[in-house]
Amino acid sequence: MATRSRTHVVVFLAPAVLVYTAVMIWPLFNTLRLALYTAGEEGRVFVGLANFATLFGDPRWSGAFWNALGNNFWFFFIHMLVQNPIGIVLAAILSHPRLRFAALYRSAIFIPTILSFVIVGFAWKLILSPIWGIAPSMLDAVGLKSLFAPWLGREGSALTTLALISVWQFVGIPMMLIYAALLSIPEEILEAGEIDGITGWAAFWRIKLPLILPSIGIISILTFVGNFNAFDLIYAAQGALAGPDFSTDILGTFLYRTFFGFQLQLGDPHMGSAIATAMFAIILAGVCVYLFAIQTRMRRYQF
Amino acid sequence: MTKKIVAGLLLSTALMSTGALAQDVTLTIESWRNDDLSIWQDQIIPAFEAANPGIKVQFTPSAPAEYNAVLNSKLDAGTAGDLITCRPFDASLALYDGGKLADLSDLAAMVNFSDVAKSAWQTDDGAHTFCVPMASVIHGFIYNKNAFAELGIEVPTTEAEFFAALDKIKEDGTYIPMAMGTNDQWEAATMGYNNIGPNYWKGEDGRLALIKGEASLTDEAWVAPYRQLAKWGAYLGDGYEAQTYPDSQNLFTLGRAAIYPAGSWEISGFNAQADFEMGAFNPPVANAGDECYISDHTDIAIGLNAASPNAEAARTFLNWVGSAEFASLYANALPGFFSLNSAPVAMQDPLAQEIVSWRDKCHSTIRSTYQILSRGTPNLETETWNASVNVIKGTETPEAAGARLQEGLASWYEPQK
Numbered sequence: 001m002a003t004r005s006r007t008h009v010v011v012f013l014a015p016a017v018l019v020y021t022a023v024m025i026w027p028l029f030n031t032l033r034l035a036l037y038t039a040g041e042e043g044r045v046f047v048g049l050a051n052f053a054t055l056f057g058d059p060r061w062s063g064a065f066w067n068a069l070g071n072n073f074w075f076f077f078i079h080m081l082v083q084n085p086i087g088i089v090l091a092a093i094l095s096h097p098r099l100r101f102a103a104l105y106r107s108a109i110f111i112p113t114i115l116s117f118v119i120v121g122f123a124w125k126l127i128l129s130p131i132w133g134i135a136p137s138m139l140d141a142v143g144l145k146s147l148f149a150p151w152l153g154r155e156g157s158a159l160t161t162l163a164l165i166s167v168w169q170f171v172g173i174p175m176m177l178i179y180a181a182l183l184s185i186p187e188e189i190l191e192a193g194e195i196d197g198i199t200g201w202a203a204f205w206r207i208k209l210p211l212i213l214p215s216i217g218i219i220s221i222l223t224f225v226g227n228f229n230a231f232d233l234i235y236a237a238q239g240a241l242a243g244p245d246f247s248t249d250i251l252g253t254f255l256y257r258t259f260f261g262f263q264l265q266l267g268d269p270h271m272g273s274a275i276a277t278a279m280f281a282i283i284l285a286g287v288c289v290y291l292f293a294i295q296t297r298m299r300r301y302q303f
Numbered sequence: 304m305t306k307k308i309v310a311g312l313l314l315s316t317a318l319m320s321t322g323a324l325a326q327d328v329t330l331t332i333e334s335w336r337n338d339d340l341s342i343w344q345d346q347i348i349p350a351f352e353a354a355n356p357g358i359k360v361q362f363t364p365s366a367p368a369e370y371n372a373v374l375n376s377k378l379d380a381g382t383a384g385d386l387i388t389c390r391p392f393d394a395s396l397a398l399y400d401g402g403k404l405a406d407l408s409d410l411a412a413m414v415n416f417s418d419v420a421k422s423a424w425q426t427d428d429g430a431h432t433f434c435v436p437m438a439s440v441i442h443g444f445i446y447n448k449n450a451f452a453e454l455g456i457e458v459p460t461t462e463a464e465f466f467a468a469l470d471k472i473k474e475d476g477t478y479i480p481m482a483m484g485t486n487d488q489w490e491a492a493t494m495g496y497n498n499i500g501p502n503y504w505k506g507e508d509g510r511l512a513l514i515k516g517e518a519s520l521t522d523e524a525w526v527a528p529y530r531q532l533a534k535w536g537a538y539l540g541d542g543y544e545a546q547t548y549p550d551s552q553n554l555f556t557l558g559r560a561a562i563y564p565a566g567s568w569e570i571s572g573f574n575a576q577a578d579f580e581m582g583a584f585n586p587p588v589a590n591a592g593d594e595c596y597i598s599d600h601t602d603i604a605i606g607l608n609a610a611s612p613n614a615e616a617a618r619t620f621l622n623w624v625g626s627a628e629f630a631s632l633y634a635n636a637l638p639g640f641f642s643l644n645s646a647p648v649a650m651q652d653p654l655a656q657e658i659v660s661w662r663d664k665c666h667s668t669i670r671s672t673y674q675i676l677s678r679g680t681p682n683l684e685t686e687t688w689n690a691s692v693n694v695i696k697g698t699e700t701p702e703a704a705g706a707r708l709q710e711g712l713a714s715w716y717e718p719q720k
Binding site: 060125128129130131132136149150151152153154155238239241243244245246262263264265266268 | 392393484485486487488489540541542543544545546547550554672673677678680681682684685688689692693696698711714
């Protein structure tokens, strides 16, 4: 028995491993490798960690990097603070057995998720436009015109506005995941709780919420990875320069400008790869924290 | 059956075209101006072919955003056309340095162009020119003539008059004084800083001094344009911070704004959109009677593929592109793209005539950041966009903007260290 050949394992794994290596692992490691080179007089020159020394040591590069990273954290913070709680509340409401038209609400809230970033960015830019937008005229209709400001054009509000647009677009995802988790809670547990006198909101807080915590954890990590890889919405709404004054510049747009170049600036794939490597490290660290520190503890709640 | 017919047709076309090749030389032009396809096919190429029997010309443009990449791979593969439309400055210089573009310094038609006209397609020392200049775009201000007449405003020639006019329009309230937004950033630098700047840094003198390292971006000549821009903020429309470039164009052509800081490429679009009469004035000078300077930015040229087998015929074509005949054809087909030829060109479009007339009374220069100064990191052009926007919004003082730009430039540009 012990000597039985295991070649079939290799054969069955081979296609997936080969395809995954060709399209994911190899490009990933090649990017990491590219970050260790720079363009010299005669082609590519190995420089070790010099690109990283520039990225973190040169005040100009590091200033741009920390600005982008800080903006990224703010972008993530708004999502965690607004998108996920709203998603949970919506899911809780939708899973209420006596709610009518639940399917309609569910689709309506989920639809923006399937829209293209370009459409979302462009549509919101028009809605919020101080010149032709409907936002100023709607506020005017209720006498609150004074509250309107060109939010996307101001340093102080542009990033938050974009984060909220992204929340609007993606709130359907946590809602769907939590909704599925809520539906999977066995009726017996809730009935047992009812016998002990736990109903309504108390049932949600003390029975349902602990049981959906693993889903919330998954959503948090998906939000983290999604936000730190974000690029499209900022690029569609504010362009690669992530204006005003780099206040909406996140790691994705910073990487894009550096790697591909911008206007008269020629692209620098080596510095770009260094930024991509830093992004990879940040996301990897975040995922590790979740996997080892949070998820291992979460299992205790499961039955 | 059908297959046979198709094969037969293909064969006969192939035979016919080889037959044509045997007699004529066919030149192919690479270009990003796919908007101009019909102008080339209906006007420019027939005029050339009529004058030069035996040479056929094909215009084969690709999409503007892809042009540089497509051209580079075609040149590397040896499949590029004989004639290459040249982007200004470093993109074309890199092609010349890489041996892809032929040296055209000895082309007869080159005498028809001034040094400024050729500067975008020369080596840094000016010794070799590798593309024949075709057209430039001029900056200035386009205004709504009805609005000016209604409010009794004269066309301003000095800065004091300019701001008095803006005040008057603002006070009246019917029109937004000036249509420009800061959302897209480049408008503030291209239509703002580089539009009004040449009057302060005295055009080419200041620009070349900066390249040589004799001037600094903290000098009064380079900070003063920011000081003027800082005053613009008050005259832009409500919410200009989020106003995009198409917003600005629409505000002006819908007649809601009185003045538009412009590039001449707007002319055809504005002629089609606006139903009021438009005029133009060059950037106002500090004091009455001062010499005026304009940004007359070299934008498009045409060069010879170094690997072209038809170099002789291509040179004939390039000489023709350098002639007054071509200049007149091109400038009239595309109002707003002005010929760089020294020979005067008669244009039909009144707005284009008005703008090009500034060349007679003012000195021409190109955008200050385009030659050499935007080769490094941080990129001076991009930084200028950012600084112009900050200054208009008042989030950075003109002096601080100048100091920041100078520091960035000095960090990599040897003569400025």
